[in-house]
Amino acid sequence: MTSEANPLVRERFDIVFAEIEATQVEPAIDQLLAEAEAELQAIVALPPGAGATRTKANTLDAFEELGRGLEWAMGIVGHLESVATTPELRAAYELVQPKVSVFSSRVYQHPGLYAALREFAETAEARELDPTHARLLTKLLDAFRRNGAELDDANKQRVADIDVELAQITTKFSQHVLDATNDYELIITDEAKLAGLPESARAAARVAAEAKGVDGWRFTLHAPSMIPLLTYLDDREIRREVWLAYATRASSGERDNRGLIEQILRLRADKAAVLGYESFADLVLEDRMAKRGATARAFINDLRQRTEPFFARETAELIEFRAATLRERGEPAPAELAGWDVSYWAEQQRRALYDFDEEQLRPYFGLEAVLDGMFELVHRLYGIRVEPTDALPTWHPDVRTYRVCEGERELGSFFADLHPREDKRGGAWMNHLITGLPSEGRPHLGLICANLSEPLGDKPALLTHREVETVFHEFGHLLHHLLSEVEVRSLAGTNVAWDFVELPSQIMENWCWERASLDLFARHHETGAPIPDELFDKMIRARNFRSASAMMRQLGFASLDLALHLDFAPRLLAGDEHEPVLAYANAQLQPFSVAPLPENYAMICGFTHLFASSVAYASGYYSYKWAEVLDADAFAQFKDAGVFSREVGQRFRELILARGDSRDPAELYREFRGRDPDLDALLERSGLGERGAA
Numbered sequence: 001m002t003s004e005a006n007p008l009v010r011e012r013f014d015i016v017f018a019e020i021e022a023t024q025v026e027p028a029i030d031q032l033l034a035e036a037e038a039e040l041q042a043i044v045a046l047p048p049g050a051g052a053t054r055t056k057a058n059t060l061d062a063f064e065e066l067g068r069g070l071e072w073a074m075g076i077v078g079h080l081e082s083v084a085t086t087p088e089l090r091a092a093y094e095l096v097q098p099k100v101s102v103f104s105s106r107v108y109q110h111p112g113l114y115a116a117l118r119e120f121a122e123t124a125e126a127r128e129l130d131p132t133h134a135r136l137l138t139k140l141l142d143a144f145r146r147n148g149a150e151l152d153d154a155n156k157q158r159v160a161d162i163d164v165e166l167a168q169i170t171t172k173f174s175q176h177v178l179d180a181t182n183d184y185e186l187i188i189t190d191e192a193k194l195a196g197l198p199e200s201a202r203a204a205a206r207v208a209a210e211a212k213g214v215d216g217w218r219f220t221l222h223a224p225s226m227i228p229l230l231t232y233l234d235d236r237e238i239r240r241e242v243w244l245a246y247a248t249r250a251s252s253g254e255r256d257n258r259g260l261i262e263q264i265l266r267l268r269a270d271k272a273a274v275l276g277y278e279s280f281a282d283l284v285l286e287d288r289m290a291k292r293g294a295t296a297r298a299f300i301n302d303l304r305q306r307t308e309p310f311f312a313r314e315t316a317e318l319i320e321f322r323a324a325t326l327r328e329r330g331e332p333a334p335a336e337l338a339g340w341d342v343s344y345w346a347e348q349q350r351r352a353l354y355d356f357d358e359e360q361l362r363p364y365f366g367l368e369a370v371l372d373g374m375f376e377l378v379h380r381l382y383g384i385r386v387e388p389t390d391a392l393p394t395w396h397p398d399v400r401t402y403r404v405c406e407g408e409r410e411l412g413s414f415f416a417d418l419h420p421r422e423d424k425r426g427g428a429w430m431n432h433l434i435t436g437l438p439s440e441g442r443p444h445l446g447l448i449c450a451n452l453s454e455p456l457g458d459k460p461a462l463l464t465h466r467e468v469e470t471v472f473h474e475f476g477h478l479l480h481h482l483l484s485e486v487e488v489r490s491l492a493g494t495n496v497a498w499d500f501v502e503l504p505s506q507i508m509e510n511w512c513w514e515r516a517s518l519d520l521f522a523r524h525h526e527t528g529a530p531i532p533d534e535l536f537d538k539m540i541r542a543r544n545f546r547s548a549s550a551m552m553r554q555l556g557f558a559s560l561d562l563a564l565h566l567d568f569a570p571r572l573l574a575g576d577e578h579e580p581v582l583a584y585a586n587a588q589l590q591p592f593s594v595a596p597l598p599e600n601y602a603m604i605c606g607f608t609h610l611f612a613s614s615v616a617y618a619s620g621y622y623s624y625k626w627a628e629v630l631d632a633d634a635f636a637q638f639k640d641a642g643v644f645s646r647e648v649g650q651r652f653r654e655l656i657l658a659r660g661d662s663r664d665p666a667e668l669y670r671e672f673r674g675r676d677p678d679l680d681a682l683l684e685r686s687g688l689g690e691r692g693a694a
Helices: 022-045 056-065 068-083 087-107 111-121 131-146 153-183 199-211 223-232 236-247 258-274 280-285 293-329 339-354 367-382 465-482 503-513 533-541 547-574 581-592 623-641 646-657 665-673 679-685
Strands: 186-188 217-219 385-388 400-406 409-417 429-434 444-449
Touching: 022 056, 022 068, 022 087, 022 111, 056 111, 056 131, 068 087, 068 429, 068 444, 087 153, 111 131, 153 258, 186 236, 199 217, 199 223, 217 223, 223 236, 223 339, 236 339, 258 280, 258 547, 258 581, 280 293, 280 547, 293 339, 293 547, 293 623, 293 679, 367 385, 367 465, 367 646, 409 465, 429 465, 444 465, 465 503, 465 646, 503 623, 503 646, 547 581, 547 623, 623 646, 623 665, 623 679, 646 665
Parallel strands: 409 444
Antiparallel strands: 186 217, 385 400, 400 409, 429 444
16 A cells, blocks of 8 residues: 555545554554654744744744644544454554654654744744734743753753653553443343333443343443433342442453553653642643642632532432431341442432433434424524535444534534443543634544443434533533634634633533423424423532532542542652552542442542543633633523523634633633632532522
8 A cells, every 4th residue: 555545644634534544554654653743843843944043934934834744644543443443453552652742742842843843932923913813822822831941961861751751651541441341241031020110211221231131131331321320220239249349340350441541640740840830730720721730729629618518418318318218118228328329329319309201301302303403503603504424434334424504604523422332441521623713614523422321223313411511511611612713723613721721511501400491302203292381490500419429529639649649659659658559549539428438439540531632621621610600600691691502602603612722721711701700609609609508
């Protein structure tokens, strides 16, 4: 095969996924690395005839395009490894990752590139740059400094070595989690043991068993299978088995992630120290809204202190409800609430308090109707049109393709891969594949992935309300990408501060709770009837049921993240005595947990948010709550003007969705809202404000 026949060597909009083979990965990446190296050297040397003058075109613009093909190809390979992995593709990805990591580290440490940018920064042209390109130049110079451009050669090499090692270890961590998740299955052959489980979950388990050629009902650790079991199944022993299987994933045997976690934390702390930072948190947060680890921790501690009284009350009420219910049945209550009891008894309590069962909503959330309603919503808010297209090849027959237009202008296209498969990782996410510039006729390309409930027989895929929120959330990220009008690719779309990036996604979830917007899509899949008023009222009354517990769960993850990177990692680096990472993590999480955590609890070994890539949400998990403050406060403006307000929607589009990182996010938010965000908006929405304490 010639290099030009390799589908990975040239960026293209209609990506031929079916033609991409594992054997093509290494030659493509090697060629693209060579091309990127030539691009780098051309910037350093200046092109012939430039008169040795640094200009925007030969320096800043050239740097912006440096390695673009390499970035695109690695994005495609990494994506396929997430949604259609094979042993061969996994091996190929692992083979090229170190090479790419070495090059990426060299770029931001290269003395010639750094000198070129600093030299350009001194020119008259640089002083007259428009605000977006001026911001790009400033951020690039800061990035060089944070990546060690001012270090001596030995320390530059140390940082580069760390980056390579982190890329390899975090990939291995992610693969261990995927394999451990897929390896587990529970086959139940006695239907009596399914007591309490909704019919939708039984049917899904039956289909899963048939797909594997076994009798009975098959359950896995994927969310659509596991969550209904833990929430509804009466059999406590089965709940215990599944809960523990999930809670101890990747914590033993060949897939034991404990040692990898310590290596990752030590390497991150080492990198921060070499670069002159007190902690990895301070390193990665410097260019985010929080700026420092201490600021993020103060934010989380503030929310924790405000939430704890409500959390204590909710926990006591749940324990008492369980004890009273068991007394009424004449059954003894186990000595204490266990992790596998919490979801089950919380659901029983919710039914008793509100006569509300989330399964009652499922018939109203057919996937097709949800998607159509979501597309209608964004049409009303932003004036855009989302329509199916068959113009794009996909990586699996189940993948949907759409394009987004405004009048005659095509803004972009996207893929939607929405159901679980064994060769696809769990969770839900959005990725950008191509960042274009629609104003110049270059559309964007992106994707959303999820693991939603599947269609069963002749029934459509019927979602839980939480799954509906998940679709809206990821589509919010996608809108941030597809509606970008920023002319600088690295500042466009979702390339914003990590604690700002969740605002466009989380604000979308609000429309899943409004009667007017629900009526766009929440229709019974058989009758077409909207959600009955009585059921809707129950849903709203139950919205903040155990909201303090949900808040504390997220605050627990954020606190653990910061403790690992601010406190535990420096001790690892210094070689000080320390407890095992599992014990440390569980001690951090226990105050935020409703039930005691068992000694072998190993949630951290599956915590892909923190350890599945070199940075990801490491030291940044707090950003979910940070952005939730922003989204609660921002949505209040939609509520005041009407949830379909085109005026507010247009301002949100123009000032938030379209602007990417072309301006400081705090400035953009203040311009949209007219002031800084109000923390009380989140507490009030969650029922945890002063009125909730009454």
